[in-house]
Amino acid sequence: MNLETSLKEEICVICQNFISHEDTIVVLGEKGSQSVNKASKSRQDNVVTSVGQKLHQNCRKSYTNPKYIALANREIKHETTNVPKLRWKVEFDFKKHCLFCGQLADAVIGRKRKSDVYPVRTSEFQCKIEDICKQREDEWALEVRGRLEFVQDLHAADALYHQTCSVNFRTLQTPLAFSPPAKKAKTQAGRKSSLSESFFVCYKIPSAK
Ligand SMILES: [Zn+2]
Numbered sequence: 001m002n003l004e005t006s007l008k009e010e011i012c013v014i015c016q017n018f019i020s021h022e023d024t025i026v027v028l029g030e031k032g033s034q035s036v037n038k039a040s041k042s043r044q045d046n047v048v049t050s051v052g053q054k055l056h057q058n059c060r061k062s063y064t065n066p067k068y069i070a071l072a073n074r075e076i077k078h079e080t081t082n083v084p085k086l087r088w089k090v091e092f093d094f095k096k097h098c099l100f101c102g103q104l105a106d107a108v109i110g111r112k113r114k115s116d117v118y119p120v121r122t123s124e125f126q127c128k129i130e131d132i133c134k135q136r137e138d139e140w141a142l143e144v145r146g147r148l149e150f151v152q153d154l155h156a157a158d159a160l161y162h163q164t165c166s167v168n169f170r171t172l173q174t175p176l177a178f179s180p181p182a183k184k185a186k187t188q189a190g191r192k193s194s195l196s197e198s199f200f201v202c203y204k205i206p207s208a209k
């Protein structure tokens with residue numbers, strides 16, 4: 001039989017698998033073919049079918065199901081609008097953020113000074129930091145160095161810093177409070193998982209005593 005032999009070599013264009021004898025298949029009519037092609041278009045796919053083509057019945061069903069199409073499109077959108085992980089680096093502003101910790105340094109320069117924010121006053125400051133970066137060679141140093149790459153002269157850029165951050169950095173300390181903004185954003189976004197995390201903490205405390 002001609003049909004039998006052609007069945008063996010047939011590939012379902014949707015799942016890219018061979019169509020075997022046991023599979024429930026559909027032979028596309030004109031309407032069926034059109035609906036698959038239409039679904040392919042709305043999925044921004046390049047599946048093209050023609051009349052008489054064989055597909056797995058389940059594949060055709062889910063492929064042309066509007067719900068699945070919407071879902072697939074949402075995934076595509078999500079991929080393209082994916083926020084780069086290092087977004088905070090782009091948003092970093094020397095005039096607004098502490099060059100060490102990257103957090104907002106909300107000082108009013110020249111007048112009332114909130115907290116311990118200072119502007120970079122000398123060009124030597126930058127050389128010092130670069131030296132310390134080389135000494136530290138840790139994650140924090142990498143971050144700071146990354147920021148320095150954006151400016152020629154910190155002094156001219158009116159860069160700000162927290163006094164405590166500066167001291168911690170220069171004395172080669174890594175304060176517990178310091179956590180890279182990238183990591184912070186991650187935990188904020190994953191709030192749902194914080195429940196299990198806090199459970200872990202509660203669980204650990206009695207055993208630590
Ligand atoms: Zn299939």
Ligand SMILES: [Zn+2]
Binds near residue numbers: 103
């Ligand atoms: Zn700081």
